[in-house]
Amino acid sequence: MDAIADFLATYSTTFAIVGINALLALSVWLTLYAGQLTLGNAAFMAIGAYTSALLGRHLGAPFPLALAAGAVAAAALAAPLGLTVFRLRGVYLAIATLAFGEVVRVILLATPITGRGQGLNGIPPKTELWHIYLSLAVVAYVLWRVQGSIAGRAWAAIREDEVAAASQGIAVRRYKLAAFVLGALLAAWAGGLSAHVTFSIDPNDFAFTKAVQILVFAVVGGIPNVLGPVLGATVFTALPELLRPFKDYRDIFQGAILLAVIIYLPRGIVTLAELRKTRRLAEIGAADVA
Amino acid sequence: MFEQLYNAIFIGSIYALFAVGFALVFSVLDILNLAHPTVFMLGAFAALFAIATLGLPWWLAVPIAFVATGLFGILLDRIAFAPLRRRGAPPLSAMISSLAVTLAVVRVVELRYGGDFITFPAGTVPSFLIHVGGATLEGVRLAIIGLSIALMLVLTYLVRGTALGREIRALAENPRAARILGIDVERAIAATFFISSGLGGLAGVLLAFAYNSLDSRMGLPLELRAFTVMVVGGMGSLPGAVIGAYLLGLGEVASLVYLPAELRDAFAFGLLFLVLIARPQGLLGQRPADRI
Numbered sequence: 001m002d003a004i005a006d007f008l009a010t011y012s013t014t015f016a017i018v019g020i021n022a023l024l025a026l027s028v029w030l031t032l033y034a035g036q037l038t039l040g041n042a043a044f045m046a047i048g049a050y051t052s053a054l055l056g057r058h059l060g061a062p063f064p065l066a067l068a069a070g071a072v073a074a075a076a077l078a079a080p081l082g083l084t085v086f087r088l089r090g091v092y093l094a095i096a097t098l099a100f101g102e103v104v105r106v107i108l109l110a111t112p113i114t115g116r117g118q119g120l121n122g123i124p125p126k127t128e129l130w131h132i133y134l135s136l137a138v139v140a141y142v143l144w145r146v147q148g149s150i151a152g153r154a155w156a157a158i159r160e161d162e163v164a165a166a167s168q169g170i171a172v173r174r175y176k177l178a179a180f181v182l183g184a185l186l187a188a189w190a191g192g193l194s195a196h197v198t199f200s201i202d203p204n205d206f207a208f209t210k211a212v213q214i215l216v217f218a219v220v221g222g223i224p225n226v227l228g229p230v231l232g233a234t235v236f237t238a239l240p241e242l243l244r245p246f247k248d249y250r251d252i253f254q255g256a257i258l259l260a261v262i263i264y265l266p267r268g269i270v271t272l273a274e275l276r277k278t279r280r281l282a283e284i285g286a287a288d289v290a
Numbered sequence: 291m292f293e294q295l296y297n298a299i300f301i302g303s304i305y306a307l308f309a310v311g312f313a314l315v316f317s318v319l320d321i322l323n324l325a326h327p328t329v330f331m332l333g334a335f336a337a338l339f340a341i342a343t344l345g346l347p348w349w350l351a352v353p354i355a356f357v358a359t360g361l362f363g364i365l366l367d368r369i370a371f372a373p374l375r376r377r378g379a380p381p382l383s384a385m386i387s388s389l390a391v392t393l394a395v396v397r398v399v400e401l402r403y404g405g406d407f408i409t410f411p412a413g414t415v416p417s418f419l420i421h422v423g424g425a426t427l428e429g430v431r432l433a434i435i436g437l438s439i440a441l442m443l444v445l446t447y448l449v450r451g452t453a454l455g456r457e458i459r460a461l462a463e464n465p466r467a468a469r470i471l472g473i474d475v476e477r478a479i480a481a482t483f484f485i486s487s488g489l490g491g492l493a494g495v496l497l498a499f500a501y502n503s504l505d506s507r508m509g510l511p512l513e514l515r516a517f518t519v520m521v522v523g524g525m526g527s528l529p530g531a532v533i534g535a536y537l538l539g540l541g542e543v544a545s546l547v548y549l550p551a552e553l554r555d556a557f558a559f560g561l562l563f564l565v566l567i568a569r570p571q572g573l574l575g576q577r578p579a580d581r582i
Binding site: 037084085087088090091092095096098099100102103106107110208212215216219220248249250251252254255256258259262263266 | 322324369370373374377379381382383386387389390391392393394395396397398401510513514517518521525550553555556558559560562563566567570
C-alpha cells in the first residue's frame with residue numbers, strides 16, 4: 001500500500017493534469033462532434049481560470065461557487081460569440097475563434113486586475129484529485145449518453161451535412177450554439193480546476209499553443225467516441241513524462257509519434273484495435289467514410 | 291512620420307513574403323501549413339550556417355537559404371502531407387501532421403544552436419544608413435523592400451504566365467481534372483511547396499538580417515499574422531495576401547504610435563476578427579458560397 005501511496009504522491013500533479021487535459025479534450029470533442037472546428041477553448045479555459053482565482057482571492061468565494069462562476073462567465077461570453085461566428089465553417093471558424101482567443105489573451109496582458117504579464121500567483125491549491133476525476137466521470141458519462149439522444153443525433157447530422165440537416169427540420173443554429181456554449185462551459189470548468197492545481201497562471205499559458213494542444217488531444221485520441229479524447233489527453237500528457245530519460249530528444253520523439261498516429265491511425269488512437277479494418281478500408285479508399 | 295511609414299512598408303514586405311507562400315499552399319491544396327513558421331526560422335538558420343560555419347558571404351547565404359528551405363518544403367510534403375493526400379484525409383489532419391513536424395524540427399535546431407536569441411558573427415551582415423531629407427533610414431530595409439517586391443512580381447509572372455503556373459492553377463481548381471488532363475500532379479505539388487517554402491525561408495533570412503537576431507521560435511508571431519493577412523486579403527488569393535500584408539504592416543506601426551504597447555498585438559487579431567464577421571470572404575476573396 002505504501003508503494004501505491006508513494007506513487008500517487010509523486011505523480012499526483014501529473015494525474016491532475018492528465019484529468020484536466022481529458023476534460024479540455026472533451027470540451028473540444030463536443031464541438032467537433034457537432035462539426036465545428038474551434039480553437040477558442042484555451043481562451044474559455046483562461047476565463048474560467050482567472051474568474052475563479054479572482055473570485056476566491058478578492059471576494060473569498062467558496063471553491064465550487066468560484067468554479068461555477070468561471071464556467072458561467074465563459075458560457076455568457078460564448079453565447080454572443082457563437083451567434084456572431086455562426087455562419088463560418090471549417091478553417092474560417094477555427095481562425096475566428098483563434099482570433100477571439102488572442103484578443104482575450106491580449107486583454108489579460110493589458111488589465112491590471114489580472115496581473116498583466118505576470119499573471120496571478122499564489123492561487124491556493126484547492127483542487128483535489130477526486131474533484132477532477134469526478135468531473136471527468138460525470139462529463140464523459142453524460143457525453144456518452146448524449147450520443148444516442150436526440151441532441152446527439154442532431155449534432156451528428158449537422159456534422160455530416162448542415163444543409164441536409166436543416167432541411168430535415170433540425171434547428172441547426174440552436175444545436176450548433178448549444179454545442180459551442182457547452183464546450184466553453186466545460187473548458188472554463190477545467191480551467192478553474194487547473195488554476196487551483198498549478199499555483200500560478202499567466203496569459204501565455206492560454207495562447208495559440210494551448211488551443212492547438214487541446215485539439216491534438218481530441219483528434220489524435222479519436223473523435224468516433226468519448227473514450228478517444230480521454231485516451232488522447234492521457235497519452236500525450238503522460239508521454240513527456242515517459243520520455244523524460246531522453247529529455248533532449250523528447251520533442252523529436254513526440255513529433256514522430258504524433259505524425260505516425262495521424263498517418264497510420266486516421267481516426268485516432270481509440271481505433272487502434274480496428275487497425276486492420278482501417279487498412280482494409282483504406283485499400284478500397286473508404287477509410288474516412290467509415 | 292516618414293520613418294514610421296518606411297518601417298511599415300518594410301515589415302509589410304516581410305509579412306507579404308511569408309504570407310504569399312502560406313496562401314499559395316492553401317489555395318492549391320486547402321492545407322493550413324502550420325510548419326510554415328518553422329520554414330521561416332529554418333531559412334534564417336540556414337543562412338547562419340552558411341555564414342558562420344561555411345564562412346560564405348551574406349549574398350551567397352541568401353540564395354542558399356532559399357534553395358535549402360525550398361527543398362525542405364518538398365521533404366515536408368513527402369513526409370507530412372503526401373500520405374494524407376493519398377488517403378483523402380480531412381484538412382484537419384494536415385494541420386496536425388505539420389504541427390508534428392514543427393515540434394521535431396524546432397527541437398533539432400535547438401540541439402545545435404540552443405533556444406536563445408543569437409546574432410550573426412560581427413561584420414558578416416550588411417548594415418548601412420541612408421539619409422533622405424532629415425530622416426536617417428536603415429539601408430538594408432530598403433534593399434529588402436525592393437527584393438520582396440521584385441520577388442512578388444516574379445511569382446505573379448510564374449503563376450500567371452508560365453506552363454508550370456498553369457499546371458498549379460489547374461491543380462488548385464480541380465486536382466482530379468488536372469490529373470485526367472495529363473498534368474503531373476505530384477510534380478506541380480512539389481513545385482508549389484518549393485516556391486512556398488523558399489519564399490517563407492527567404493522572409494526568415496531577411497528579417498534575421500534586418501534585426502541581426504534569430505532564435506528557434508522566431509516564426510511563431512508570424513503564424514497568427516499570416517492568418518490575419520490571408521483572411522483580410524481573401525483566403526488563398528495571392529494578390530489579396532500581399533495587400534493584406536501591407537495593410538497589417540501599416541496598421542501595426544500606426545497602433546504602435548497611437549496605442550499603449552500592451553495593445554500592439556491586439557490590432558492584428560482584432561482586425562482579423564472584425565473582417566471575419568463583417569466580410570468573411572476578405573477583400574479579394576471569391577468562392578464564398580462553398581467555403582463559408
